Amino acid sequence: MTKPHTIGKRVLRLEDGPLIRGRGRFVDDLKFAGMLEASFVRSPHAHAAVRHIDTDAARRLPGVHAVFTCADLAPALTQERLPLQFRTDQLPADCAPPVLAKDEVAYVGEPIAVVIAQSRAVAEDAAGLVAIDYEPLAAISDCRVALRPDAPLAHRAKPSNLLIEFRQSYGDIAAAFGPAPHHARVNLKQHRGGAHSIEGRGAVAVYDLNEDRLTLWSSTQLAHEVRAFLMRLLRLDENQIRVVAPDVGGGFGAKFVLYPEEVALAVACLRLRRPVKWIEDRREHFLAAVQERDQYWDLEVSFDDEGRLLGLRGELIHDQGAYTPQGINLPYNASTGVTGPYIVPAYDLRVRVVETNKVATMPVRGAGYPEAAFAMERVLDRIAGALHLDRAQVRRRNLVPAEKMPYVTPLKTRAGSPVALDSGDFPRCLAMALEAIDYAGFAERQRAAWVKGRYLGIGIGNGVKGTGRGPFESGIVRIGRSGHISVYTGAMPMGQGIKTALAQICAEQFGVTADNVTVVAGDTAVIPHGQGGFASRQTITAGSAVHLAALAVREKVLSVAAHLLETGVEDLELHDGRVEVVGAPGSGLTLRQVAEAVSGVPGYAMPGKFEPGLESLQSFLPNSLTYGMGCHAVEVEVDIETGGIRILHYVVVNDSGRLINPMIVEGQLVGGTVHGIGNSLFEWMGYDDSAQPLTTTFADYLLVTATEVPNIEVHFLECPSPLNPLGVKGVGESGCVPAAGAIVAAIEDALSPFGVTISEYPVTPARLFGLIAAARS
Amino acid sequence: MKLPPFEYACPTSISEAVALLASHGGDAKPLAGGQSLVPMLAFRVASPSLLVDLRKLAELRQIRITDNGVTLGAMVRWREILDDARLRTAHPLLVAAVEHVAHYQIRNRGTVGGSMAHADPAAEMPGIAVTCEAQIAVVGKSGARVIEAAAFFQGPLMTALRADEIITEIRLPQWPAKRRFGFQEFARRRGDFAMAAAAVFYDEDAGKLARNAHVGAIGVADRPLRLNAVEAVLDDNTIDDSIIAKAEAAASAAVDPADDIHSSGAYRKALIGVMVERALKGAASIG
CATH class of the missing domain: 3.30.390.50 (CO dehydrogenase flavoprotein, C-terminal domain)
Incomplete structure (x- = not known):
């Protein structure tokens, strides 16, 4: 293979030019003649019966065009609930959220009615006039309490709050605990907040009477699935609905689902025959966009004198919220992700997924893997503490060594394939991180700081992320009669830079630079099938599809050129967008000439009997996940008087396989790590005992800002994946997986003179102060 | 999160502003930098019938430094305090505190008087006023008066200010060079x-x-x-x-x-x- 000319280069992102110049086009930038705006009436109660809805006053307000309740929408819909996104027999159909609540509301923020008015301000005024007669019901907030027999029920009609229980189990767990010399118990509360992309959710529905076609412009991560669900709900065929995601200002998982608002908007548009827009405001994002939230882990580990894991068992209780729009993949990933990069001979985890009166949970960047990694890293730190062993040494003894790759565990992904670590060198990742942070010199730094009354700590966190979920992604490569190269894909850009990566992959086969390739994505009109953006998958799946399509088109270009030049394919080379005879610079044909040749002349035969056009549609179907590995090493300083935490040095070593664009990968890793810092230290979505949300503004729910982010040092280890033709692994979520484990360990280490143990994040100064005070007294 | 309906006025004199406030019988609110009031409107926790925008009252935008101390007009913005080199010696404690006020964009718009009138218990400016025994000059329909900082703040978001009064100045006593x-x-x-x-x-x-x-x-x-x-x-x-x-x-x-x-x-x-x-x-x- 010749040296790649664009893959692996730090190509500037093709997306950035328009965005930096303020020429991006997000949903809220779309304006249509006669467009109306929507505001949703949302429940102020965590749990209540809805006895009566009176919309008269709202309808009468000047500027209001319509007010729709569940009863109004029902005739237009094939079902009153959203379809469960991950269709499975395990879950009852009634766990999915209703489009609009009918006679019961189950979380604060649940939509009950939608007002359509000439402006959003008028719609909000009218929403305040919708009079709803509620009968408040007891609400359940804490998912552990929810399991008690006398607990309030999240839904009146259900027998209990337990949605589903399952078990991950392999090996002889009893034997692993029987004679084991050492046991330890680790209880954890893990909390991750919402997605909080800069651009919230939003959509505009437009109906074209002439074409009888509804177009939904939506800030979504899954255009094709939104179209499919709307076809089903609204009895439409593929010609009657198009879904387009324009520029999307971040998603982080929370836009990877069809929302009630999108359905209500589509119905309202069809009923009123007017364009209708809804833009989520931040308060709505806090109340009604999915979150990750709470998991309670109770783990017991057995280990030998060397600190090697023998068995791990325990329980996980997951707060599912009031509804299940997607599935139980978040707790499922958490339960299968625990072993991560380590060898765990026996494992048994009982998982209970519990309904509460809070907004639904679903994966947010990381999707259960951060929780899994945190659990395992806490366990390993506890082992090190119990045996007075160095924490890095304990990890080295338990990591899967490079020579055991591929390493197949007995666990199964939710698709049924084994959790199999396909490639990588985990001990090498760890060694690189330790070297970069000068782990060997830390003890001396820590001692020197103590002399000055300062408290430094160091922490290590490892984590793998299963990436590149199937079943497929699609890509079309087309060279038009202009000679211009275009890529069409079902993949969904939302800020990652995937267009640039796909352009590079395609450009590689034609010897051009990435900016000569146009990538069109996020539009159901340009390609028949697509899965969208989730699970750090798009460079793997869409990238491979585009790669295969580009290879096919390249082959045809060469064949056509060989025919036209009356030479053999083996005598031709393709570079700079030209097909040339080897050794004869300036000879041959441009891509435009080749494209013209296979475009046909009316009434004449196609040259060489070639099929018309230079085009290939390919799908890539991964057989299983490829695992990216991250090792984070963090040095912090804790101010023991204030509980203040400062990150002094942050090192990320990541194996994302072959890098298409190291700059984009670096950006993804830094972004993911910042997300992890937020989870570890700042982001807290609080609810009180009656499930009322407490933190619904950015003054109370703290996101990391530039002043809290340290310089994050990124190093790569490139171990190509054997599971796709490009050798790539996903990276979008990787940064946030090991972060909390490493950061919390560093804080705990800084407080080692006081013997503080941390079992919960986010670690806030007030909480840390309490732990220090308790340990000192 | 859109503002509720309200009337808007932008007077060009203090007397006009006071008259507007008085005319709405307690249901009007002065608008200074808008950094607290506008979010409260968006959340619909406040819905005055009239907003009286003070931005055209040039006399409220002055920083005066005399032998008696520092006088900040109510419409002086945080950015103007940080940009005024004289204040680093005339009142270094004020400058040190204002450096902690919010973020860049907010400091460009937020005002001294707005912060005082809003009276958030965690805000810097009210704390400086109380610490330094500032005097708060206000004017209303019954004329001007001066309120001691210690008596001005009465609780969270509560002050001695009457509905028809606006703050005109915050007077900080003279600051000795060697303090x-x-x-x-x-x-x-x-x-x-x-x-x-x-x-x-x-x-x-x-x-x-x-x-x-x-x-x-x-x-x-x-x-x-x-x-x-x-x-x-x-x-x-x-x-x-x-x-x-x-x-x-x-x-x-x-x-x-x-x-x-x-x-x-x-x-x-x-x-x-x-x-x-x-x-x-x-x-x-x-x-």
Whole structure:
């Protein structure tokens, strides 16, 4: 293979030019003649019966065009609930959220009615006039309490709050605990907040009477699935609905689902025959966009004198919220992700997924893997503490060594394939991180700081992320009669830079630079099938599809050129967008000439009997996940008087396989790590005992800002994946997986003179102060 | 999160502004920088029938420095305080505190008078006013009056200001060149409201003993506080480690903050002691 000319280069992102110049086009930038705006009436109660809805006053307000309740929408819909996104027999159909609540509301923020008015301000005024007669019901907030027999029920009609229980189990767990010399118990509360992309959710529905076609412009991560669900709900065929995601200002998982608002908007548009827009405001994002939230882990580990894991068992209780729009993949990933990069001979985890009166949970960047990694890293730190062993040494003894790759565990992904670590060198990742942070010199730094009354700590966190979920992604490569190269894909850009990566992959086969390739994505009109953006998958799946399509088109270009030049394919080379005879610079044909040749002349035969056009549609179907590995090493300083935490040095070593664009990968890793810092230290979505949300503004729910982010040092280890033709692994979520484990360990280490143990994040100064005070007294 | 309906007026004189406020019988609100009021409107926790925009009242935008002290017009913005080089010597404590006010964009619009009238217990400017015994000049339909800072703040978001009154000036007493001072704040992120903050100053006599000690506490009560018990510890003493330790303990003992969703009262109680300690160390150039 010749040296790649664009893959692996730090190509500037093709997306950035328009965005930096303020020429991006997000949903809220779309304006249509006669467009109306929507505001949703949302429940102020965590749990209540809805006895009566009176919309008269709202309808009468000047500027209001319509007010729709569940009863109004029902005739237009094939079902009153959203379809469960991950269709499975395990879950009852009634766990999915209703489009609009009918006679019961189950979380604060649940939509009950939608007002359509000439402006959003008028719609909000009218929403305040919708009079709803509620009968408040007891609400359940804490998912552990929810399991008690006398607990309030999240839904009146259900027998209990337990949605589903399952078990991950392999090996002889009893034997692993029987004679084991050492046991330890680790209880954890893990909390991750919402997605909080800069651009919230939003959509505009437009109906074209002439074409009888509804177009939904939506800030979504899954255009094709939104179209499919709307076809089903609204009895439409593929010609009657198009879904387009324009520029999307971040998603982080929370836009990877069809929302009630999108359905209500589509119905309202069809009923009123007017364009209708809804833009989520931040308060709505806090109340009604999915979150990750709470998991309670109770783990017991057995280990030998060397600190090697023998068995791990325990329980996980997951707060599912009031509804299940997607599935139980978040707790499922958490339960299968625990072993991560380590060898765990026996494992048994009982998982209970519990309904509460809070907004639904679903994966947010990381999707259960951060929780899994945190659990395992806490366990390993506890082992090190119990045996007075160095924490890095304990990890080295338990990591899967490079020579055991591929390493197949007995666990199964939710698709049924084994959790199999396909490639990588985990001990090498760890060694690189330790070297970069000068782990060997830390003890001396820590001692020197103590002399000055300062408290430094160091922490290590490892984590793998299963990436590149199937079943497929699609890509079309087309060279038009202009000679211009275009890529069409079902993949969904939302800020990652995937267009640039796909352009590079395609450009590689034609010897051009990435900016000569146009990538069109996020539009159901340009390609028949697509899965969208989730699970750090798009460079793997869409990238491979585009790669295969580009290879096919390249082959045809060469064949056509060989025919036209009356030479053999083996005598031709393709570079700079030209097909040339080897050794004869300036000879041959441009891509435009080749494209013209296979475009046909009316009434004449196609040259060489070639099929018309230079085009290939390919799908890539991964057989299983490829695992990216991250090792984070963090040095912090804790101010023991204030509980203040400062990150002094942050090192990320990541194996994302072959890098298409190291700059984009670096950006993804830094972004993911910042997300992890937020989870570890700042982001807290609080609810009180009656499930009322407490933190619904950015003054109370703290996101990391530039002043809290340290310089994050990124190093790569490139171990190509054997599971796709490009050798790539996903990276979008990787940064946030090991972060909390490493950061919390560093804080705990800084407080080692006081013997503080941390079992919960986010670690806030007030909480840390309490732990220090308790340990000192 | 769209604003509710309201009338809007943009008067060009103070008397016109006062007349507009008075004409709506308590249902009108003055609009200064809008950094607190506008979000409250968007959340619909406030819905005045009339907003009286003060932005055209040029006489409220002046910073005057005289032998009597520093006078800040109510419409002076944070950015203007930070940009005014004279204030670094004329009132360095004010400048040190304002450096902690919010973020870049907010400092460009937020005003001194707006912060005073909003009276958030964790805001810096009310704390400085109380610590420095500022006078707040206001004018209403029954004329002008001056309110002492200590009497101005009456609780969270509550002041002595009447519905038809607007703040015109905040008068900070003269600042001796050799005065020692310190300002310390702990916030979750730079620019956030204080979890706790301390403003301290004292003068030194010929024998290096502290005189005229003033200690203010922010974010630990329903309004900014002067900590007289701490001042008593400092006055007539050399400010050294042992006096500072006593001051720290006295500061914690002097407050009784309530628990809230972000912190226990016990945490803030300890934190104010640490802030006083660190502010005093800064003032005394220790450590």
